[in-house]
Amino acid sequence: MIHEHLHFFHFLGIILGKRITEQAGVVLTLDPKPIEGDWNGAGYHTNYSTLSKKAILNLSLRHSDHISAYGEGNERRLTGKHETANINTFSWGVANHGCLIRVGRDTKKAGKGYLEDRRPASNMDPYTVTGLLA
Known part of the structure; x- marks a missing residue:
């Protein structure tokens, strides 16, 4: 069950990050x-x-x-x-x-x-x- 929660919050963080950066007119990338x-x-x-x-x-x-x-x-x-x-x-x-x-x-x-x-x-x-x- 803990693994599922971690997976959800990891996914949620990326989705929210992309939405916020779109609104700011920039692009979110995880490229190193x-x-x-x-x-x-x-x-x-x-x-x-x-x-x-x-x-x-x-x-x-x-x-x-x-x-x-x-x-x-x-x-x-x-x-x-x-x-x-x-x-x-x-x-x-x-x-x-x-x-x-x-x-x-x-x-x-x-x-x-x-x-x-x-x-x-x-x-x-x-x-x-x-x-x-x-």
Whole structure:
């Protein structure tokens, strides 16, 4: 039942967003880089907690599966510039905004907490991303 509610509100948010932007005379897009240029684009960073000490290893082993499901046009955003990492090379780091998986200082210090997956693009499907991280 919760999944159905989340799906409804996700859909409602997009529909309302499109209506509001139409009235304002602009276009709503979830494209990760709708305007080409020297900037970082739009991501959908996803934070999650895990008990597994092998979480980063497991993410690295399935990197290509994740990238292929994390949104169209993501290669235009994950270039290795502007606090992004290269889409083709798995990377992680502590308090590092230039890697694909960021571990916070507090998480590293405490040995527990959350990881930030910086790979998903702004046009990703949140249910697909969550399913891959589960």
